[in-house]
Amino acid sequence: AQKVTQAQTEISVVEKEDVTLDCVYETRDTTYYLFWYKQPPSGELVFLIRRNSFDEQNEISGRYSWNFQKSTSSFNFTITASQVVDSAVYFCALSERTNAGKSTFGDGTTLTVKP
Amino acid sequence: DVKVTQSSRYLVKRTGEKVFLECVQDMDHENMFWYRQDPGLGLRLIYFSYDVKMKEKGDIPEGYSVSREKKERFSLILESASTNQTSMYLCASRSGLLHNEQFFGPGTRLTVL
Numbered sequence: 001a002q003k004v005t006q007a008q009t010e011i012s013v014v015e016k017e018d019v020t021l022d023c024v025y026e027t028r029d030t031t032y033y034l035f036w037y038k039q040p041p042s043g044e045l046v047f048l049i050r051r052n053s054f055d056e057q058n059e060i061s062g063r064y065s066w067n068f069q070k071s072t073s074s075f076n077f078t079i080t081a082s083q084v085v086d087s088a089v090y091f092c093a094l095s096e097r098t099n100a101g102k103s104t105f106g107d108g109t110t111l112t113v114k115p
Numbered sequence: 116d117v118k119v120t121q122s123s124r125y126l127v128k129r130t131g132e133k134v135f136l137e138c139v140q141d142m143d144h145e146n147m148f149w150y151r152q153d154p155g156l157g158l159r160l161i162y163f164s165y166d167v168k169m170k171e172k173g174d175i176p177e178g179y180s181v182s183r184e185k186k187e188r189f190s191l192i193l194e195s196a197s198t199n200q201t202s203m204y205l206c207a208s209r210s211g212l213l214h215n216e217q218f219f220g221p222g223t224r225l226t227v228l
Contacts, residue, residue: 009155033214045205047216091158095213101146101165102173103217107157 002027004094006106013082014114021077021109023092029053031097034068034075039089039108051075082113118142119220121206127226134193136223138206144218145211147189149173149181152203152222161204164189165211196227 003026013019025034036048049059051068059066063080079086092106122137140147146165150158150173160173162181170181178200182190189208193200203224207217 006157035216037217037219042221043203044221045207045217045219047218050214050216052214097213101209101213102160102163102171103148104160105150105158107155 002029002032002094002096002104004092004104004106006090006092006109008109009107010110010112012112012114015084016081017113018078018080019082019111019113021079021090021092021111023075023077023106025073025075025092025094027073027094027096029096033095035093035095035103036066036075036077037091037093037105039091041088045091048077079111082111084113084115087111087113119206119208119218121204121220121223123223124221125224125226127228128193128196129228130197132193132196132227134196134225134227136191136193136204136206136225138189138191138208138220139187140189140208140218141187142208142210142218143186144208145186146209147183148207148209148217149179149189149191150205150207151175152205158205161191196225198227201225201227 005024032053034051037045039045089108095103119140148163149161164170164183180192206220209217
């Protein structure tokens with residue numbers, strides 16, 4: 001069965017600090033997809049990034065970067081120079097080819113960035 | 116601009132009432148999902164539908180049913196609401212391919228008294 005663990009329930013940082021959100025997954029499938037979503041205080045989840053199991057290349061998008069390591073089954077998300085607007089709940093999710101299109105979400109990490 | 120809309124942002128119902136939560140997407144997506152979100156429990160899948168009139172149970176289907184008569188609309192039904200169904204309900208849609216992201220609605224916060 002697929003499983004996603006986000007061990008950090010809540011993180012609080014001061015603006016301009018760097019912060020890393022951890023995501024560890026379990027799967028028996030060789031073909032799978034990992035996602036990060038952001039849920040701001042307004043409530044609507046927004047897609048941030050996707051990675052497939054055959055692409056371990058890390059990605060940087062502005063202040064955001066993602067580190068995917070199959071060896072440790074991790075897909076971590078780093079925000080550099082955090083801002084107050086980064087305050088949100090962040091979810092990591094996993095979709096397996098063998099699981100009929102269903103996604104499994106982690107419990108989420110609540111990030112608070114203080115001015 | 117792509118969109119998933121949900122019929123209500125806030126809803127208050129009484130125990131035993133039949134409750135309908137409606138979700139509409141305008142992206143012609145094949146897949147639609149209903150989740151509930153509770154503090155500390157993340158998003159849990161209730162039901163999903165991969166085509167019109169097709170549905171599959173998620174992780175927590177007990178006490179819920181769904182209806183998908185048209186491609187754009189996916190309804191979640193609480194046949195007899197109970198207080199433990201007080202929660203935030205999120206609808207999402209996705210085009211057919213597994214690697215695509217889900218698009219979420221704004222959520223319905225349901226309170227059952």
